[in-house]
Amino acid sequence: MQESSERLFSQTVEDYVKSIYLLQQDFGSVSTSELAKKMKTSPAASTKMIKHLTENRLAVHTRYYGVRLSPAGEKIALEIIRHHRLIELYLHQALGYEWDEVDAEAEKLEHHISEEFEARIDKMLDYPLTDPHGDPIPTRDGNIAPRRGDPLDKSEPGDTLIILRVRDSNPEALRYLSHLEMKLGTVMEVMEKQPFNGPMTLKIGEKIHSIGRELAGHIFVERHQVETAV
Amino acid sequence: MQESSERLFSQTVEDYVKSIYLLQQDFGSVSTSELAKKMKTSPAASTKMIKHLTENRLAVHTRYYGVRLSPAGEKIALEIIRHHRLIELYLHQALGYEWDEVDAEAEKLEHHISEEFEARIDKMLDYPLTDPHGDPIPTRDGNIAPRRGDPLDKSEPGDTLIILRVRDSNPEALRYLSHLEMKLGTVMEVMEKQPFNGPMTLKIGEKIHSIGRELAGHIFVERHQVETAV
DNA sequence: GCAATAATTTAACCAGGGTTAAATTATTGA
DNA sequence: TCAATAATTTAACCCTGGTTAAATTATTGC
Numbered sequence: 001m002q003e004s005s006e007r008l009f010s011q012t013v014e015d016y017v018k019s020i021y022l023l024q025q026d027f028g029s030v031s032t033s034e035l036a037k038k039m040k041t042s043p044a045a046s047t048k049m050i051k052h053l054t055e056n057r058l059a060v061h062t063r064y065y066g067v068r069l070s071p072a073g074e075k076i077a078l079e080i081i082r083h084h085r086l087i088e089l090y091l092h093q094a095l096g097y098e099w100d101e102v103d104a105e106a107e108k109l110e111h112h113i114s115e116e117f118e119a120r121i122d123k124m125l126d127y128p129l130t131d132p133h134g135d136p137i138p139t140r141d142g143n144i145a146p147r148r149g150d151p152l153d154k155s156e157p158g159d160t161l162i163i164l165r166v167r168d169s170n171p172e173a174l175r176y177l178s179h180l181e182m183k184l185g186t187v188m189e190v191m192e193k194q195p196f197n198g199p200m201t202l203k204i205g206e207k208i209h210s211i212g213r214e215l216a217g218h219i220f221v222e223r224h225q226v227e228t229a230v
Numbered sequence: 231m232q233e234s235s236e237r238l239f240s241q242t243v244e245d246y247v248k249s250i251y252l253l254q255q256d257f258g259s260v261s262t263s264e265l266a267k268k269m270k271t272s273p274a275a276s277t278k279m280i281k282h283l284t285e286n287r288l289a290v291h292t293r294y295y296g297v298r299l300s301p302a303g304e305k306i307a308l309e310i311i312r313h314h315r316l317i318e319l320y321l322h323q324a325l326g327y328e329w330d331e332v333d334a335e336a337e338k339l340e341h342h343i344s345e346e347f348e349a350r351i352d353k354m355l356d357y358p359l360t361d362p363h364g365d366p367i368p369t370r371d372g373n374i375a376p377r378r379g380d381p382l383d384k385s386e387p388g389d390t391l392i393i394l395r396v397r398d399s400n401p402e403a404l405r406y407l408s409h410l411e412m413k414l415g416t417v418m419e420v421m422e423k424q425p426f427n428g429p430m431t432l433k434i435g436e437k438i439h440s441i442g443r444e445l446a447g448h449i450f451v452e453r454h455q456v457e458t459a460v
Numbered sequence: 461g462c463a464a465t466a467a468t469t470t471a472a473c474c475a476g477g478g479t480t481a482a483a484t485t486a487t488t489g490a
Numbered sequence: 491t492c493a494a495t496a497a498t499t500t501a502a503c504c505c506t507g508g509t510t511a512a513a514t515t516a517t518t519g520c
Contacts, residue, residue: 001242001269001477012231012507032468040232045508047469052506064468064515094324108342114335120325129441231507242477262498275478277499293500294485360480 009056011111014080015039016049017058020075021068025147029066078138083110083118085131085138090121092132099132099183100174133174134165134184134220149220153200153213159190173218180209187224190203239286241341244310245269246279246306250299251307255377261294308368313340313348315361315368318353322362329362331405344414363404364395364414364450379450383443389420389453397448403434407449408437417454 003010019038023030036046050067053059058073069077077171087109088102097105102114122128122140129145130136136145150165163186166177177183181204192201199210233240236272239247249268253260266276280297283289288303299307317339318332327335352358352370359375360366366375379394393416396407407413411434412438422431 001240001245008233010506015231033466041507042509043468044470044510048507052467091347095354097350101346105344105347108344109339112342113337114338115323116331117325117335117401120327124325240476263496271477272479273498274480274500278477281499 006114009058009076012049013053013056013058014076014111016053017069017073017077018080019085020053020059020067021074021081024068029062029068032067035067056148063078075142078144080110081115081144082138082140085135086118086121086125086128088131088133089125089137093125098175098178099168100171101177101214102132103168103171104160107221130141130165131168132184133168134163135168147220149222152219152221153216155190155193155200155221157190157192160187160224161190162187162224163219164222165220167218170218176215177219180204180211181207182209182219236344239288239306242279243283243286243288244306244341246283247299247303247307248310248314250283250289250297251304251311254298259292259298261296265297280399289429305372308372310340311374312321312370313343315365316348316351316355316358317343318361319355319358319367323355324351328405329398329409330401330408332362333398333401358393361398362414363398364393365398377450379452381447382449382451383446385420385423385430387420387422390417391420391451392417392454393449395450395453400448403445403448404432406445410434410441411437412439412449 001186015037016035019035020030022130023034023038026149027034031044032050033043033148035050036043050061054061055069057070058076059067059069061067084106086104091097091105118140128137134148137156138144147165152161155161163182165182165184166174168174182188186204189203190200191203192202197213197230199212200216201208201210248261248270249265253264253268257264263273265280266273269276274451280289280291283297283303284291285389287300289297289299289307291297296392314336317336321327321332321335322329330352346384348370356457358367364378366377377395382391385391393412393414395414396404398404412418416434418434420430423435424430427443429442430446431438
């Protein structure tokens, strides 16, 4: 297919750059095999693309070590991520998608909307700051707020917490969380934390739930200020 | 890039099939060069794709004569056209796009929406029958109503007409028509038709407008039944 | 310190969808 | 009818983004 007239880099390049961005924010730099795994291709394909990105000054690579985006690469990543998160929120707010359904749809659309479309949904959503999973939406000029919250599995019994963000990677997990009434803004108290990486017991409203440590690591929380009477 | 898991044919194939459909509805069968022109590629590329479509039983080709879609090809074309026209209408109704802006945006999105998305906007628009240019929207099971209206340049002075459909191909023309208050449903009377392919004079409300014969050929109308008192 | 293992890179290849140039077939007008 | 022209097809090529297999480099355990 012929490349769109207004796009500078192919959809494939956009996808790789976005993936590097998301991986490097957790690990600083990204290995060939991590990238290959995320892109569902062979390490050889990953190596080739890294070379290509480096030649186009979108990334900096240290052989046998890893890759990082250059400022130019980061700019592109943030544009795509902005599209992705705006679309996710739009699907949720305007079309009634659940938070576990938005990622897959946004994944396809993010490369194909115009600046016009971006501007219109941004306005319609009243210039939102976060997507349906609590991730920050980059601004049009390429700024992004830090991700909020600490992993729930680091909290201790007695803590009263509010959910600020969840990992968007696993739709099943998201559906399970909805089912437990755990959503953005939900307030809960940590009751117990079983040893040997065992489950955590949480009090949500009047209900008690128990969730595994791994799932807890996908939920990001902050201490909740208990409201005080005047 | 890797092909999407749920799509059977590439976006390029989808685009060619759609173009063949649109061309063949005017001319019965489509020549290599017509197709190449529409796709903005070389005739050689067009020939190759025609061969590919034929091998995949999406089209039937007679060498040095032309190509037609098979029923399977037509089915794919109608799916894409359904996407296209639903998206156009959605952009118009839900996001305030003008009728001259919707085509370009829909052109890109039509290949990347899910069945889910299609179903949701279809419902939101209350199962519409036509797009913002008056073209019929195919049903989900692949039926399509005939295109309505006859070209305005075939009408004669004295005719009272209603606009049912316009060619969507030229955004500038569409903008010009809006500017003259000529939209779907607009009623007008033909006052004059200059000889030698000269302009037509039209009465719209209390205003008189004159438009060229070629533009008139892009407007499709039907005799308007004058409302009679009870 | 070095052999075994794991990760990375290179090499050789493939398919899709483009290109231009040359060859072929149809069509048309004298 | 037949030469000139126009359209179409074929051939040879390119680029992107994949693959697998082989070669190279790092890392780790003894």
